[in-house]
Amino acid sequence: MEEKLELLTTESRNEHSMQIDTAKPMDILRIMNEQDQLVALAVNEVLPEVEAAVKFVFESFKNGGRLIYLGAGTSGRLGVLDAVECPPTFSTDPEMVQGLMAGGEGAFIKAVEGAEDDPELGVNDLKALDLTKHDTVIGIAASGRTPYVIGALSYARSIGAKTVALSCNKNAAISKEADQGIEVIVGPEVLTGSTRLKSGTAHKMILNMISTSSMILLGKAYDNLMIDVHVSNQKLKERAIGIIRKITGVSYEMALETLEKADLQVKTAIVMIKTNTTKQEAEQLLAEANGYVKTAIQNVEK
Incomplete structure (x- = not known):
């Protein structure tokens, strides 16, 4: 010193x-x-x-x-x-x-x-x-x-x-x-x-x-997309919808509807769409996969 x-x-x-x-x-x-x-x-x-x-x-x-x-x-x-x-x-x-x-x-x-x-x-x-x-x-x-x-x-x-x-x-x-x-x-x-x-x-x-x-x-990205973004305003909601669409290929309307059903949780919405499950089922899949979206989806596809 x-x-x-x-x-x-x-x-x-x-x-x-x-x-x-x-x-x-x-x-x-x-x-x-x-x-x-x-x-x-x-x-x-x-x-x-x-x-x-x-x-x-x-x-x-x-x-x-x-x-x-x-x-x-x-x-x-x-x-x-x-x-x-x-x-x-x-x-x-x-x-x-x-x-x-x-x-x-x-x-x-x-x-x-x-x-x-x-x-x-x-x-x-x-x-x-x-x-x-x-x-x-x-x-x-x-x-x-x-x-x-x-x-x-x-x-x-x-x-x-x-x-x-x-x-x-x-x-x-x-x-x-x-x-x-x-x-x-x-x-x-x-x-x-x-x-x-x-x-x-x-x-x-x-x-x-x-x-x-x-x-x-920790699993907070899918490819290079922010899948755990906190949807706290309209700009971030639009970003979340865009992220969901890029990963799942669904329409704007479908992405919006699923995001809202998922209580604005992007990860949950993605798993719901990719695995054709309910919010509760998607949350369980994510829990079993320790929060890793790709793992949650792959576990269903096996």
């Missing part, structure tokens, strides 16, 4: 943007775009580490556990953002994927000064969630040295929860506190130290990968 900030990659000056303060608007955009193109390549380098995190999360979900993201500032906000998108996309319980921020929920809008510097706050936030050994905790910190994250990861490991540390610096302090470190090296930022840029982009990509992959493994 005593290392000098300027020695970190995330705090280094980018030689390609030294004159950005006097550049024309299009030149600024080109510099940023060229640097952003390096982010996906950096993420590609850490895919094995990301895979390990996905396996942790999937095992947690199978055992009734949760995925908990936590961080400070941009890192914390990215965790919250990924977490809150899971219920509408995958019809998950809001408790299943959660995001914690140093300073509490209010810090999402307005920074809480000093909150990230207290490791005990991270511990207390996890205790407030009644963290168990079945959960997976992913600590996010571009610098890799945030005390709030270090304290939380250390506590999570002490009770047997799986832990992942996501940072943008080699040999990050938070990696030492986790079962799996993911150190995605995107290089210096266009604006020195502004880790909401390349670092934030890399972290968003990785968090999207972790949550989406885990949900797909």
Whole structure:
């Protein structure tokens, strides 16, 4: 924790943007775009580490556990953002994927000064969630040295929860506190130290990968279609009807009628149509197949 900030990659000056303060608007955009193109390549380098995190999360979900993201500032906000998108996309319980921020929920809008510097706050936030050994905790910190994250990861490991540390610096302090470190090296930022840029982009990509992959493994996709989308408004209802039609080939009217009979549960509607069963029968088939639609249909076709 005593290392000098300027020695970190995330705090280094980018030689390609030294004159950005006097550049024309299009030149600024080109510099940023060229640097952003390096982010996906950096993420590609850490895919094995990301895979390990996905396996942790999937095992947690199978055992009734949760995925908990936590961080400070941009890192914390990215965790919250990924977490809150899971219920509408995958019809998950809001408790299943959660995001914690140093300073509490209010810090999402307005920074809480000093909150990230207290490791005990991270511990207390996890205790407030009644963290168990079945959960997976992913600590996010571009610098890799945030005390709030270090304290939380250390506590999570002490009770047997799986832990992942996501940072943008080699040999990050938070990696030492986790079962799996993911150190995605995107290089210096266009604006020195502004880790909401390349670092934030890399972290968003990785968090999207972790949550989406885990949900797909749970059976929440059919081919590349979102079959567990939460139908909470007209737009999503139309999307659900489209998904049902793509999979079953039925008319718009038939898809709509079945979706409504299935209480707006897309999975159930698909199984009803594909197996010519009632809502109750389709739900039983899905239960026997652990929620995997293709398996439920194949079990009838055998």
